[in-house]
Amino acid sequence: DQQVKQNSPSLSVQEGRISILNCDYTNSMFDYFLWYKKYPAEGPTFLISISSIKDKNEDGRFTVFLNKSAKHLSLHIVPSQPGDSAVYFCAASAIRVAGANSKLTFGKGITLSVRP
Amino acid sequence: KAGVTQTPRYLIKTRGQQVTLSCSPISGHRSVSWYQQTPGQGLQFLFEYFSETQRNKGNFPGRFSGRQFSNSRSEMNVSTLELGDSALYLCASSLAVGVGGSNEQFFGPGTRLTVL
Numbered sequence: 001d002q003q004v005k006q007n008s009p010s011l012s013v014q015e016g017r018i019s020i021l022n023c024d025y026t027n028s029m030f031d032y033f034l035w036y037k038k039y040p041a042e043g044p045t046f047l048i049s050i051s052s053i054k055d056k057n058e059d060g061r062f063t064v065f066l067n068k069s070a071k072h073l074s075l076h077i078v079p080s081q082p083g084d085s086a087v088y089f090c091a092a093s094a095i096r097v098a099g100a101n102s103k104l105t106f107g108k109g110i111t112l113s114v115r116p
Numbered sequence: 117k118a119g120v121t122q123t124p125r126y127l128i129k130t131r132g133q134q135v136t137l138s139c140s141p142i143s144g145h146r147s148v149s150w151y152q153q154t155p156g157q158g159l160q161f162l163f164e165y166f167s168e169t170q171r172n173k174g175n176f177p178g179r180f181s182g183r184q185f186s187n188s189r190s191e192m193n194v195s196t197l198e199l200g201d202s203a204l205y206l207c208a209s210s211l212a213v214g215v216g217g218s219n220e221q222f223f224g225p226g227t228r229l230t231v232l
Contacts, residue, residue, distance in 0.1 A: 034220065043120070043206050043223030044159075089159065095219055102147055102210070103172050104221060106159035 003027045004092050006107035014115050019077040021110050023090030026071065030092040034104065035064060035075045038087045047088075048075070051095075080114045087111050118143065120209050120224035128230045134195040137227045141188050141209030147171075148190040149221060150182060153204040162205075165190050194229075202231045 005024045013019045023033075031052035036044035050057040050064045050073065057064050063076045077084055090107040121140045129135050141148050149172075150162040161174040165184035182192040188209075194201055208221035 032219065036223075041225070043122075043208075043225045046220050046222060049220055091159075093219055102149060102164045102166070102219060103161045103174070104149070104151075104159075104208075104219075105161065106151075108158040 001026075002108075003030075004090055004105050004107040006088075006090055006110050008110055009108075010111040010113070012113045012115060013080045015082055016079045019075075019080045019084065019112055019114070021075040021077075021088050021090075021112065023073050023075075023107055024071055025073075025092050027092070027094070027105070028071075029094040030105075032093045032095040033064070033066060033073050034091045034093075035062075036089045036091060036106075037084075038089060038109070044089055077112075080112075082114045082116050085112055085114050120207055120222055122205075122207050122224040122227050124227060125225065126228045126230075128232060129197050130232050131197055131199060133197050134193060135197060135229060136191055136193045137205055137207075137229075139190045139192075139207030139209075139224060141190070141207075142222055145209035145211055145222075146188050147210045147221075148184055148188065149208045149210070150190070150192050151206045151208065152176075153206060153226070154202075159206070162192065197231045199231050202229060204228050 034049040035047040038044045048062045066073045087109045089109045091104040123138045147166045149164040153159045164172040168184045179195045184190045204226045206226045208223045210221045
């Protein structure tokens, strides 16, 4: 049972435009969400996170939106750059659950291609 | 500040052998988590260590084990290797501020294990 789902395996966007990467989750206990970016042959790099007490968090070109009622979050990259081309993973955790707060549950990733 | 380091970066073993992978967390980080990444299953949580104790465990067989030393360095061991154990093994460290705290995890480059 996949608790974090990234249903679109890939996304292609023109440079300068907005990239919107979506993620859905099923576990109601999840209350902290993270986005990671991964290049081939490297480990995932932390991008941005959001707590369930917020519905938006912004860091430079990256903004994450959380819709708790829909159990949906999205990562917006504006403007998109060719260097953003990578695999993006959504991850979730239950930080208020002792014994589970350290575990990240990942989606399967979305491959973003930004065309020059 | 140096990042998470993992050794070795690449490893080739044969079925039935055992393997030990090593991880050094970011200085000051006391929590070390291990993940397995495969093309079919994505990133899956193996276990997490904090203060030399396993605090959380994923759904992997007992052939997968780990430990943490007093300097927070961690090792994971896989015994009786199977073909399906071929994967990228990622280590992540975090400050582990406790239940309710944010838990951004920072990943190392991974160890690519190939089982023949």
